[in-house]
Each structure stands twice: as C-alpha cells, then as structure tokens.
Amino acid sequence: xxxxxxxxxxxxxxxxxxxxxxxPAAGAVIVSFDQWKAHRDExxxxxxxxxxxxxxxxxxxxxxxxxxxxxxxxxxxxxxxDGRAYSYARLLxxxxxxxxxxxxxxxxxxxxxxxxxxxGFDTFDIQSADPLKDWRTAVADFSVWYQxxxxxxxxxxxxxxxxx
Amino acid sequence: MYRYDEFDARFVNERVAQxxxxxxxxxxxxxxxxxxxxxxxxxxxxxxxxxxxxxINVPYGTLASKQMRKFAYLARNYDKNFGHFxxxxxxxxxxxxxxxxxxxxxxxxxxEVTGIQSSGNCVRNITADQYAGxxxxxxxxxxxxxxxxxxxxxxxxxxxxxxxxxxIAVTGSPNDRAAVAVHxxxxxxxxxxxxxxxxxxxxxxxLGRTPYIGQTIRKWLAPEHLLSYVExxxxxxxxxxxxxxxxxxxxxxxxxxxxxxxxxxLVDKDWEFTKNGVLKVPDExxxxxxxxxxxxxxxxxxxxxxxxxxxxxxxxxxxxxxxGNVIEHKVPGYAIVNLSLKAPGKTPGDITADKMDxxxxxxxxxxxxxxxVTHRQNLVLVDVKQSELYExxxxxxxxxxxxxxxxxLTDIICCPGLDFCALANARSIPIAQDISHAxxxxxxxxxxxxxxxxxxxxxxxxGHHHVGHIGILGVDKRGEEFFQLTLGxxxxxxxxxxxxxxxxxxxxxxxxxxxxxxxxxLVVRQPNERFLDTYRRVGIEPFKxxxxxxxxxxx
Amino acid sequence: MPQMIIxxxxxxxxxxFLAPNExxxxxIAAGAVIETDADATRLMDVAxxxxxxxxxxxxxxxxxxxxxxxxxxxxxREAIRAFGPTVRxxxxxxxxx
Numbered sequence: 001x002x003x004x005x006x007x008x009x010x011x012x013x014x015x016x017x018x019x020x021x022x023x024p025a026a027g028a029v030i031v032s033f034d035q036w037k038a039h040r041d042e043x044x045x046x047x048x049x050x051x052x053x054x055x056x057x058x059x060x061x062x063x064x065x066x067x068x069x070x071x072x073x074x075x076x077x078x079x080x081x082d083g084r085a086y087s088y089a090r091l092l093x094x095x096x097x098x099x100x101x102x103x104x105x106x107x108x109x110x111x112x113x114x115x116x117x118x119x120g121f122d123t124f125d126i127q128s129a130d131p132l133k134d135w136r137t138a139v140a141d142f143s144v145w146y147q148x149x150x151x152x153x154x155x156x157x158x159x160x161x162x163x164x
Numbered sequence: 165m166y167r168y169d170e171f172d173a174r175f176v177n178e179r180v181a182q183x184x185x186x187x188x189x190x191x192x193x194x195x196x197x198x199x200x201x202x203x204x205x206x207x208x209x210x211x212x213x214x215x216x217x218x219x220i221n222v223p224y225g226t227l228a229s230k231q232m233r234k235f236a237y238l239a240r241n242y243d244k245n246f247g248h249f250x251x252x253x254x255x256x257x258x259x260x261x262x263x264x265x266x267x268x269x270x271x272x273x274x275x276e277v278t279g280i281q282s283s284g285n286c287v288r289n290i291t292a293d294q295y296a297g298x299x300x301x302x303x304x305x306x307x308x309x310x311x312x313x314x315x316x317x318x319x320x321x322x323x324x325x326x327x328x329x330x331x332i333a334v335t336g337s338p339n340d341r342a343a344v345a346v347h348x349x350x351x352x353x354x355x356x357x358x359x360x361x362x363x364x365x366x367x368x369x370x371l372g373r374t375p376y377i378g379q380t381i382r383k384w385l386a387p388e389h390l391l392s393y394v395e396x397x398x399x400x401x402x403x404x405x406x407x408x409x410x411x412x413x414x415x416x417x418x419x420x421x422x423x424x425x426x427x428x429x430l431v432d433k434d435w436e437f438t439k440n441g442v443l444k445v446p447d448e449x450x451x452x453x454x455x456x457x458x459x460x461x462x463x464x465x466x467x468x469x470x471x472x473x474x475x476x477x478x479x480x481x482x483x484x485x486x487x488g489n490v491i492e493h494k495v496p497g498y499a500i501v502n503l504s505l506k507a508p509g510k511t512p513g514d515i516t517a518d519k520m521d522x523x524x525x526x527x528x529x530x531x532x533x534x535x536x537v538t539h540r541q542n543l544v545l546v547d548v549k550q551s552e553l554y555e556x557x558x559x560x561x562x563x564x565x566x567x568x569x570x571x572x573l574t575d576i577i578c579c580p581g582l583d584f585c586a587l588a589n590a591r592s593i594p595i596a597q598d599i600s601h602a603x604x605x606x607x608x609x610x611x612x613x614x615x616x617x618x619x620x621x622x623x624x625x626x627g628h629h630h631v632g633h634i635g636i637l638g639v640d641k642r643g644e645e646f647f648q649l650t651l652g653x654x655x656x657x658x659x660x661x662x663x664x665x666x667x668x669x670x671x672x673x674x675x676x677x678x679x680x681x682x683x684x685x686l687v688v689r690q691p692n693e694r695f696l697d698t699y700r701r702v703g704i705e706p707f708k709x710x711x712x713x714x715x716x717x718x719x
Numbered sequence: 720m721p722q723m724i725i726x727x728x729x730x731x732x733x734x735x736f737l738a739p740n741e742x743x744x745x746x747i748a749a750g751a752v753i754e755t756d757a758d759a760t761r762l763m764d765v766a767x768x769x770x771x772x773x774x775x776x777x778x779x780x781x782x783x784x785x786x787x788x789x790x791x792x793x794x795x796r797e798a799i800r801a802f803g804p805t806v807r808x809x810x811x812x813x814x815x816x
Binding site: 059080081082083084086087088090095109111112114115116118119137141142143144145146147148149156157159160161 | 169171172174175178179181182185186195199202203285315316318319320321322323324325326327399402403407437442443446448449452
C-alpha cells in the first residue's frame with residue numbers, strides 16, 4: 001500500500017491488523033479499538049510502534065488517555081460522504097494535542113483531500129490509480145480559506161489584517 | 165451591501181475553477197455519478213425532471229441591481245427566459261446544461277454571486293428578515309452576522325459532509341419575518357437584562373416529513389461568540405447525527421431524541437474549549453463588514469403620509485396597494501415597497517428575464533440600487549421615497565408587479581412541484597393558480613384579511629405547508645394527485661404547526677375547499693380577528709364540517 | 720403493458736428515450752417500444768452500459784400507452800418529463816416533444 005505523506009509516496013511501515021483475526025507477533029502494527037481493549041498490555045510490551053484504527057462511529061475520546069502510545073491514528077471514511085472523521089481529526093489535533101501521524105483511510109478520494117488536510121490529516125491512503133497526481137491536484141485548488149483550523153493556513157480574516 | 169475584497173474574489177474564482185475540473189472529470193468518466201453528486205450539489209446543481217436545476221444563493225436576501233441584471237442575462241442565454249425565487253431567498257433556473265455550469269458560475273462570480281452550498285449536506289444559504297436594516301421594529305441590522313456566518317460556513321472543511329442539510333435563519337426584529345423557529349439554527353436578536361444586544365439561539369426546528377418547532381438552546385449569546393457557539397452545535401451534530409436513514413438525519417431528530425438539555429450539555433462541553441479562542445469575532449472584522457451595511461445617505465425629508473392620503477382618497481387602486489404592499493420605513497420620508505410576484509394565474513416566485521431587468525432599473529431609479537428577496541417569494545425595494553411612491557406604483561402596475569395581495573390569501577407560497585421537481589408527488593403550481601383565479605376581488609381579499617396559504621408538492625415541505633395558516637400538501641394516492649389541507653400553522657415568533665383537516669381532496673375540489681374555509685371563518689370571526697387567531701380560538705371543527713360536511717362529525 | 724426506457728442525458732440533463740438503434744432521442748415518439756421481458760432486460764443492459772460510458776444518468780423502464788393517437792407515459796410524472804411542465808406550455812418547444 002502506498003500512502004501519500006508530505007507530498008510523496010511512502011510505503012507503510014505498519015501492518016494494518018485491525019481487520020484481521022490475529023495480530024502479527026512482531027513489527028509495527030495498527031490495531032482496532034476492540035483489539036486494543038482486549039490486548040492492551042501485550043501490545044504495550046511489544047516495544048514496537050503502535051497504531052490504532054477507528055471506525056467512523058468511534059469518537060477519539062475513546063482513546064484520549066492512551067494517545068501517547070500511538071505513533072499512528074488512522075480514521076476511517078467508510079463512504080467518502082461520512083464526514084465524522086473530519087471532526088475527529090480536529091479534536092485529535094486541536095483538543096487532545098495528538099502529534100503523531102493522522103492517517104485517512106477508507107474511501108479517500110481526490111475531491112475530499114484538501115478538507116482532510118485542513119482538518120489535521122497528514123497521511124492519505126488515496127483510492128486512485130495515480131495517488132500522487134490526485135494529491136497535487138487537490139492541494140493546488142485553493143489559496144484562500146475562511147475558517148481557522150490547526151493547519152496553520154492564514155484565514156481570509158488574517159490575510160486582511162496583514163494588509164492594514 | 166457586502167462587496168467582495170480581493171480574498172473573497174480569489175476564493176470564488178478558485179471555487180469555479182475547481183468545479184470546472186470536477187465537471188471535466190465527470191464527463192470523462194473519472195467520477196461516478198455517486199461521487200459527483202455531492203460535489204455538484206455543493207455548487208447548487210440538482211438533476212430534476214427536465215434538466216439540471218441550478219440554485220443560486222441570494223445571501224440573506226440582499227441583491228444589487230447588477231446582480232439581478234446578471235440573472236436576466238443568464239435566464240436569456242442559458243435557460244428559458246425566467247427564474248424562480250424560493251422559500252430560502254434563492255433563485256432557481258430549471259433548464260441548465262451541466263457542461264455550461266462552470267461558465268455560468270464564472271458569470272455569477274464576476275458579480276459576486278455563487279451557488280456555493282445552496283445544496284448538499286452542509287450549511288446552506290443564511291436567510292434573514294427581508295426588511296433588515298430598514299424596518300422600524302428592528303433592534304439592529306442582523307446582516308453583519310449573516311455575512312460572518314456565510315464566510316465562516318463556506319467550504320468549512322469539518323462540516324462539508326454533515327449527516328444532512330443545515331439551514332440557519334436570523335431575525336433582527338422581534339416580529340420574526342424569517343421563520344427562524346423552523347430552521348436547524350434560528351437566531352433571534354434581543355437584549356439581555358443589561359441591555360446588551362445578543363441572540364436567542366434556537367436549535368432543531370425544521371419542516372419536511374417530521375416537522376418540529378426549534379427549541380431554545382441558549383437564551384442569550386453575545387455576538388462575539390456567534391461563530392464558536394455555532395461551531396459547537398455543528399460539531400455535536402456532525403459527530404452524533406444519524407447517518408443510517410436520510411429521513412432521520414437532520415439535527416431536529418437527534419435534538420428531540422436526546423432532549424434539548426442533553427444536546428445543550430454536549431454543546432457547552434465542546435464550547436468551553438473554543439469560546440475564547442480564534443473564533444471569537446474581532447471587533448474590527450465586525451466593523452469592517454458592518455461598514456458595508458451602513459445605512460445609505462438618506463435625504464432629510466418630511467413625512468409624506470398626509471400628502472399620500474390625499475392621493476389615496478382619489479385613487480382606490482393606489483390606496484389598496486399602499487395599504488397592503490407598502491411598509492413603514494425607519495427613516496421619515498421613505499417607504500419599503502413590496503413587489504408581488506403573485507399576480508393572478510402566475511406561478512408564485514417566477515419572474516421573466518425582462519422583468520428582472522425592469523426591477524433592476526427600478527431599483528436603481530427609486531431604491532438606491534438594492535433589491536430584497538423574501539422567503540414568501542416576493543421582492544422588495546427598501547429605500548423608496550414616499551414622494552415617488554405614486555409614480556413607482558404606475559410602473560409596477562404596468563409590469564404586473566403591483567398586485568395588492570401582500571400577506572393576503574393569494575400571496576401564496578408554492579414550491580415548483582411535480583411540474584419541475586423530481587421529488588414531488590403532485591403538481592403544486594396549478595393549485596396556486598386555481599386559488600388565485602378564485603379570489604380576484606381585491607376588496608374581498610382585503611376584507612378576508614391576513615392569510616397565508618403555503619403549498620408543497622411533497623412531504624419535503626419546500627413550500628412550508630406546515631406553517632401556513634392553510635397548508636396544502638400534495639400526495640400521490642394510487643397514481644392520482646390528492647391534496648391534504650392543514651390549518652393553523654404559523655412561522656412567526658408564535659410559531660405553530662398546522663393541524664390536518666381531513667382526507668386528501670382531488671385537485672378540482674381544492675379552490676372550493678378554500679372558499680368554504682374562508683366562509684366559515686367570516687361567519688365566526690370577531691372584529692379585526694385574523695384567520696389564524698380565529699382558528700386558535702374556535703378550533704378545527706367548524707372548518708372540518710364546512711369542507712367535509714356533516715359526515716365528518718362521525719369520523 | 721408496453722414499456723420504454725427513459726433517462727437524463729449527462730451533459731445537458733435533457734430527458735431522452737432509448738431508440739431502437741440504441742441512440743438516445745429527446746422525442747418519445749422515437750423511443751423503442753418494448754413488448755417483451757426479454758427485450759426489456761436486453762435494452763436495460765444497453766442503457767446501463769451507456770450510463771457507465773457517461774452518456775446518460777439513471778435509466779428507468781416506464782410504462783407507455785397510445786392515447787389519442789399519441790405515444791405517452793402512463794404515469795403523470797413521466798408524462799411531464801416527456802412533454803414538459805403543464806404550467807408553462809409556451810416552453811414546450813420542438814425538441815421537447
């Protein structure tokens with residue numbers, strides 16, 4: 001699986017075991033919330049990087065206390081029009097201070113990428129024959145935004161102030 | 165009115181370019197219809213019975229004459245020479261071609277108009293009192309807050325894929341002309357005990373299959389907190405709204421399911437983190453936007469009521485029009501003039517390209533270049549000199565825009581219905597036309613008094629039938645069009661949902677039913693009692709018997 | 720009951736009917752009248768293929784009848800699609816027939 005991160009295609013170091021029966025014995029792994037609850041102690045003892053993958057009906061409040069353990073939080077878009085993960089991403093970044101990799105998985109498509117980027121995702125499992133091309137297209141769409149999010153882009157209001 | 169600065173202009177142009185790309189991808193097969201649908205909806209483009217329909221925002225109902233002229237240009241060059249004003253102060257064109265939409269949107273962007281988020285599961289056009297900034301009964305012009313909300317909501321990355329649509333309305337007057345109680349968020353401007361202007365915030369109102377009156381989530385909100393508080397309401401909705409059933413996905417469903425107290429608790433919990441953060445509206449931004457809504461340079465004129473009274477006593481038709489369609493202005497010597505798009509037999513809300521141009525010219529000549537759109541599908545010129553009313557009236561008569569029926573029985577709200585809309589069960593426009601033909605006597609209309617008839621062609625209630633004094637809902641009964649009547653609805657500050665009168669009636673019987681209801685009302689009404697109040701006093705029985713006869717007593 | 724296949728053309732949204740030669744025609748009189756289930760299945764496959772190649776959206780089988788010498792849909796909704804709105808008959812142009 002090739003992910004887009006920082007404008008480049010990268011391989012995923014993590015095995016996504018969240019949908020699997022068994023968690024691999026070793027190596028960086030992404031687990032589901034149920035797997036995390038069931039195997040928390042063993043997973044922490046592994047000493048390998050850990051990730052968690054949440055469904056769109058699992059708010060990040062569920063893992064707020066454990067965020068320090070995760071290098072990756074993957075949020076699902078089961079259908080591209082299920083917009084819950086946009087709120088989850090903002091909460092993770094802006095409320096809970098998560099600084100690890102925030103990965104968009106599921107039906108991740110060109111036309112929604114920039115919303116994902118703005119809400120705090122930094123890694124994208126894009127469903128496309130040419131994910132990098134789609135990424136470059138998406139990020140070039142807008143140079144002005146109205147709403148502040150944690151992505152650091154100046155809003156129109158801030159740009160206006162800069163002028164006066 | 166608000167003018168785009170370089171940032172607003174850049175934003176809308178980038179949006180048009182993005183949609184041009186999206187249309188290209190769709191036509192080339194790179195996007196399926198399922199993937200494309202939300203994208204086109206978020207630019208206002210529906211697929212309807214005959215062609216694509218484009219819905220264009222008129223933010224808080226305020227239009228400049230050059231924008232109206234652009235609508236006329238588009239009607240002539242891209243549609244069939246007319247447009248339709250809707251119950252959300254928007255404009256619709258019915259015969260649009262997908263491949264031409266990017267060009268159309270560019271034309272609109274050139275005059276600072278968009279279709280952005282006029283549809284889709286996102287925050288829709290922010291609507292307001294059509295007399296904002298001019299009405300005597302207003303606390304403050306609410307449009308600065310509408311404009312703040314508009315900018316805040318456009319392409320909000322967190323809220324572009326909500327469970328369902330989200331509609332916000334704002335009133336600056338205690339006399340609610342914006343139907344705020346039946347919106348997802350309603351904002352009612354008022355003063356707290358310290359005399360400070362702020363908003364009562366209502367949440368969870370809405371029409372459609374399961375109508376609800378909005379509930380108060382917060383009694384008084386300081387304007388500086390408007391954006392952060394709205395964001396918290398939206399966030400709780402985005403995370404918790406139902407996504408399993410589109411008929412149960414609006415905020416009104418979860419507010420009523422969990423109760424307003426619980427919803428408030430969740431909102432307040434989120435808001436604690438953000439209320440004093442970056443969304444706090446800085447005074448300088450409010451001042452900047454407010455400067456666009458500053459009242460124009462009015463002349464110092466004497467009140468002309470006496471002079472007008474003389475003309476009125478000599479011209480019955482002018483008198484009728486003055487009585488109904490002309491409203492008192494804040495500023496002496498000026499008046500607010502309603503242009504009726506409800507001439508007998510016409511489609512409510514429709515206006516031809518030629519008349520759009522004519523209205524633009526009248527706005528320039530008589531009303532400082534500005535036009536308002538009402539949610540009852542009429543237009544308004546808000547700054548007319550009293551001394552020019554008589555002259556203006558003659559011109560409006562020639563244009564068939566002077567029907568003196570504002571707020572009366574034939575000032576009907578009517579959705580496009582089965583003649584145009586893919587969602588409809590029945591045709592609504594012929595009903596409106598039949599009723600308007602059955603009540604052409606202007607003296608009778610004035611004698612009958614204040615009356616709203618709202619017609620929807622299906623349960624989606626775009627015609628607001630739940631909140632009409634008489635509501636008419638088109639239903640499909642075994643392939644035939646039938647019409648259910650409701651009585652006693654209201655969308656003002658004492659909002660109520662109408663009560664079902666009885667079984668659906670065939671199209672041919674509807675005008676007669678209206679006549680029977682009116683006759684029954686006239687029999688029992690007290691002096692100066694409008695229909696709604698009579699209904700609330702006497703109940704439904706007299707009207708049930710009138711329409712359905714004695715058999716209904718057994719039912 | 721005879722049937723026909725109706726759809727909207729993708730690029731301009733126009734109402735069109737699947738013709739015997741598998742083209743899409745705006746005039747219902749040019750549409751292929753379907754009398755058998757086999758033909759219905761075969762032509763819907765064609766229509767769905769055309770949906771996949773971005774010619775049309777949402778093809779549907781509808782019932783038609785001949786009334787007063789005119790081929791027309793039996794349902795009022797489809798009749799409005801075929802002939803235009805009942806309230807603006809001035810808009811029923813040649814290409815909407």
